[in-house]
Amino acid sequence: MRHFVEELDYLRSRLLEMSALVEDSVYRSVLSLSQKDPQQAQKVLQNEAEINRMEIEIDDQAVRLLALQQPMATDLRLLTAAIKINNDLERMGDLAVNIVERALSLIYQPPVKPLIDIPQMAKLVESMVRRSLDSFVKRDAELSRAVLLSDDAVDELRDAIYRELIAFMERDSRTVSRAIDLIFVARNLERIADHATNIAEDVLYLVQGVDVRHHAEARGSIT
Amino acid sequence: MRHFVEELDYLRSRLLEMSALVEDSVYRSVLSLSQKDPQQAQKVLQNEAEINRMEIEIDDQAVRLLALQQPMATDLRLLTAAIKINNDLERMGDLAVNIVERALSLIYQPPVKPLIDIPQMAKLVESMVRRSLDSFVKRDAELSRAVLLSDDAVDELRDAIYRELIAFMERDSRTVSRAIDLIFVARNLERIADHATNIAEDVLYLVQGVDVRHHAEARGSIT
Numbered sequence: 001m002r003h004f005v006e007e008l009d010y011l012r013s014r015l016l017e018m019s020a021l022v023e024d025s026v027y028r029s030v031l032s033l034s035q036k037d038p039q040q041a042q043k044v045l046q047n048e049a050e051i052n053r054m055e056i057e058i059d060d061q062a063v064r065l066l067a068l069q070q071p072m073a074t075d076l077r078l079l080t081a082a083i084k085i086n087n088d089l090e091r092m093g094d095l096a097v098n099i100v101e102r103a104l105s106l107i108y109q110p111p112v113k114p115l116i117d118i119p120q121m122a123k124l125v126e127s128m129v130r131r132s133l134d135s136f137v138k139r140d141a142e143l144s145r146a147v148l149l150s151d152d153a154v155d156e157l158r159d160a161i162y163r164e165l166i167a168f169m170e171r172d173s174r175t176v177s178r179a180i181d182l183i184f185v186a187r188n189l190e191r192i193a194d195h196a197t198n199i200a201e202d203v204l205y206l207v208q209g210v211d212v213r214h215h216a217e218a219r220g221s222i223t
Numbered sequence: 224m225r226h227f228v229e230e231l232d233y234l235r236s237r238l239l240e241m242s243a244l245v246e247d248s249v250y251r252s253v254l255s256l257s258q259k260d261p262q263q264a265q266k267v268l269q270n271e272a273e274i275n276r277m278e279i280e281i282d283d284q285a286v287r288l289l290a291l292q293q294p295m296a297t298d299l300r301l302l303t304a305a306i307k308i309n310n311d312l313e314r315m316g317d318l319a320v321n322i323v324e325r326a327l328s329l330i331y332q333p334p335v336k337p338l339i340d341i342p343q344m345a346k347l348v349e350s351m352v353r354r355s356l357d358s359f360v361k362r363d364a365e366l367s368r369a370v371l372l373s374d375d376a377v378d379e380l381r382d383a384i385y386r387e388l389i390a391f392m393e394r395d396s397r398t399v400s401r402a403i404d405l406i407f408v409a410r411n412l413e414r415i416a417d418h419a420t421n422i423a424e425d426v427l428y429l430v431q432g433v434d435v436r437h438h439a440e441a442r443g444s445i446t
Contacts, residue, residue: 063303070293080286083303084310162403169392169399176392176399180385183403187410 019133025096030122033103051093088195128196147200154193242356248319253345256326274316311418325404351419370423377416
């Protein structure tokens with residue numbers, strides 16, 4: 001068996017690989033929609049299968065390290081954070097699949113409107129996924145805080161998208177079903193951002209011992 | 224410090240209390256909508272604050288037990304399951320708050336339609352929350368499987384609700400904004416059911432060592 005420190009490094013690098021797959025899935029899920037390309041959707045489904053395999057492997061490894069190594073306080077906190085982050089990443093993979101399901105329904109219908117804001121929202125969400133994992137691997141509290149700030153921007157984008165789509169539906173009832181699909185795409189992107197936020201909060205707790213869960217006022221630069 | 228077995232019992236009983244609060248929140252969130260009663264909504268917000276406090280307390284206790292007691296395989300699996308279940312319950316509390324936000328917007332508007340199917344869906348979801356935790360405390364695999372079956376029924380109810388609401392919107396554009404609020408209520412109920420399903424899957428893994436995550440075919444009686 002490898003040395004404990006190496007095992008922890010391996011765990012971190014696997015989580016980073018998993019986050020790269022999630023980021024790729026977010027990108028391709030919205031690309032499948034904007035380019036009307038079912039092959040991108042197919043790739044997201046393949047990613048999800050791989051993400052699911054990784055989740056089980058990482059979870060097993062983290063629990064095994066807990067059991068065999070009886071780690072001290074700091075490493076223990078790292079392992080429990082890894083278990084939670086692993087779970088968040090796996091959920092993000094599922095959410096990208098939800099987007100793809102909507103995309104596959106929309107691909108074969110005329111567009112409600114040109115897609116500009118949803119790809120923009122997706123880009124921001126991808127960067128939150130990447131930065132939340134970077135902040136974990138580098139133990140970078142500043143980067144975690146930046147992720148928390150981006151979450152507010154995502155919520156604003158989502159509100160704007162909802163408002164616009166509701167106006168479309170009210171104006172032309174033939175758009176209702178397609179506009180609802182787009183609302184769910186935005187909703188799933190927002191939920192992916194929420195998971196990235198969870199990760200950033202876990203990292204802040206890990207690095208600074210500050211518990212920012214449920215305490216927005218304790219987020220420091222966030223007001 | 225109490226004996227380890229007592230500590231585990233205490234952890235289980237706290238999770239059970241937390242699930243009772245979640246169940247109460249699901250019930251009241253839909254009641255606030257069907258009875259147009261903002262006081263029920265208020266109670267859900269109070270529950271959420273208490274649920275959040277309990278989550279942090281239970282998480283700290285579970286991690287402390289992991290650290291101090293260096294538990295063997297079975298107890299270790301129990302503790303990691305407790306950490307995940309705790310997290311699922313906390314998310315359910317948030318989702319009930321999401322429902323309340325929609326309810327508070329709908330209370331002051333004329334109803335789109337009589338509410339029958341959403342309260343029915345809520346009732347099923349409440350029972351899933353209760354049974355998933357019961358299956359954890361009693362280590363009852365049969366009960367866990369019953370929760371997985373109920374999740375399919377919840378998905379069918381959600382589809383029926385969506386179809387009906389989309390028809391309303393297409394027929395009368397003045398209902399769009401309210402119907403979307405109701406769609407999100409159903410969506411949040413479905414997500415609460417998904418978390419109960421996660422818990423049931425964790426219990427199956429705990430009790431039988433069968434990993435049913437991502438493997439519907441391994442769920443036994445589920446096809």
